[in-house]
Amino acid sequence: MAKNPIYISINECENWGMLQAPRNHVAAVGARMADNLRREFGVFGDRITVVGREDVAKKLQRWLFSKKMLKAIANASRFVWSGDAVERDLELPLNKDYKVNIHIRCAGEYCYVAAYADAIQEKIDGK
Numbered sequence: 001m002a003k004n005p006i007y008i009s010i011n012e013c014e015n016w017g018m019l020q021a022p023r024n025h026v027a028a029v030g031a032r033m034a035d036n037l038r039r040e041f042g043v044f045g046d047r048i049t050v051v052g053r054e055d056v057a058k059k060l061q062r063w064l065f066s067k068k069m070l071k072a073i074a075n076a077s078r079f080v081w082s083g084d085a086v087e088r089d090l091e092l093p094l095n096k097d098y099k100v101n102i103h104i105r106c107a108g109e110y111c112y113v114a115a116y117a118d119a120i121q122e123k124i125d126g127k
Contacts, residue, residue: 008057010050017049017114018105025116026098027052029061035111039074052117056098060117063094064102073113077106096120 012022017030030049034042043065050057063069076088085107094100098117105112 006054007052008050008054010048011046012049012051015049016047017112018103019049019051019114019116022049022051022116025052025118027057027060027117028115029057029064030112030114031065033111033113035079035106035109037079039079041070041074041111043070056094056117060094060098060100060115063100064113064115073102073104073111077104077111080106081108093120 015030016032019028019030022028022030028049028051031043032047034044048061050061052060072090072092076090078086080086085105087106088104090102090104092100092102094117097120099120101116101118103114
């Protein structure tokens with residue numbers, strides 16, 4: 001951990017991805033992605049919210065929008081035309097120090113993703 005970590009807030013007022021209390025986590029990334037039947041997500045940089053410690057937030061953002069994670073999001077959710085939303089939660093490790101809780105909500109032509117990175121408890125306790 002850096003001696004004086006830098007905290008960032010990008011598009012926090014717009015709250016893309018419907019983040020819930022992003023400042024209560026080490027880092028949080030949310031996005032509104034365009035969705036279609038083939039599950040080819042359209043990720044646009046101006047539709048992403050990034051909040052938290054800069055080093056962890058940047059790592060979380062790169063990891064969340066990697067091809068591997070976008071495929072995992074597509075497999076964990078499904079496309080729906082109607083107004084009924086499909087929601088799913090995932091918990092995955094970011095690395096040996098952080099775990100990530102991901103909330104996926106797909107409705108209509110958009111898929112909202114909210115990812116929260118938190119320190120693993122053993123690292124907090126110093127074990």
